[in-house]
Amino acid sequence: MQYPNGIKKEFVNLNTHSNRGMNLEADLNDTNEYYRYSDIAIVHKKPTPITINKVDYKSRRDAVIKEAHFKVPSTTDYNGIYKGKYIDFEAKETKSLTSFPLNNIHNHQVTHLEKIYNHGGIGFIIVRFTKLNKTYLLFIEDLLYFIENNKRASIPISYFDEKGYIIKEGINPRLDYLKVIDKKGVEL
């Protein structure tokens, strides 16, 4: 069964920490939980944006949403603070073996990350090639460089190898993406 972008998460059991082969979102939720627990960074995933049409309102605790629709997100899924810096990113999986289709990310999400960068924040995307079992971090400035200098509708994996950073998988944290930020030597 397929769900619209970002809805699968609601069904993920966050307690299955030892479960290998989880999806990217579960891995990031686990990672962010670890970062928060260890007081390394405060990063949360935003709730799925919806428009609510009908609420069955019995009491404050028992309200049930009876009709709602998924909205196009106006920002990215994750943001927070690390070493005093604002960080903001979007995470996507692809089954492709060769490239990441750009239509996986909304234009206004790219624009949002660009604004974050211009305001002094750290913006990036995390892309997992599920069939290759490789997860990359690509900073927004490198994503923008690709978009501005290419007519292609997808980013070849060679560009991730050249400009992106591999995020290694581990136990705790599952996906230590902050290590990439440290490595890049962003002035923090």
Added chain:
Amino acid sequence: MQYPNGIKKEFVNLNTHSNRGMNLEADLNDTNEYYRYSDIAIVHKKPTPITINKVDYKSRRDAVIKEAHFKVPSTTDYNGIYKGKYIDFEAKETKSLTSFPLNNIHNHQVTHLEKIYNHGGIGFIIVRFTKLNKTYLLFIEDLLYFIENNKRASIPISYFDEKGYIIKEGINPRLDYLKVIDKKGVEL
């Protein structure tokens, strides 16, 4: 008709910019839109957190949520970046003439703001006394000071007058809360 915390927003028409007497949330949405449009700051309201139980899934575009429940939010409603700094806040209205009941804010939201402060971010609450037509900004450090030094279940308005900052209402922006941050002289 009453809705659980934070759900009213979904029904607000954001296009009624000239509509005076809007609620705090609509005022803040307008203000944040102005800040983004003017490239002063990038601040967004997070979607209402829900747990989805049933989705009627005809196609990716036509998915309809048929049953969902409101979740207790794990963070605050608003966050973003201003002058390179991470900012984070919660906004609440009260009809009280004399004090702000602390049970309007979840404990873990206070804890969240405290963590943001400890990590070098700017955390605060915005409280509107609707019947007095007064809107205050109170920084998390002053909120924590009150909680740690009082047994009271509500913050008297005199404490807001002493430690908080009045946010003046205007046309554009509606509620210039960033001016308070400038005024306080937080090192940015």
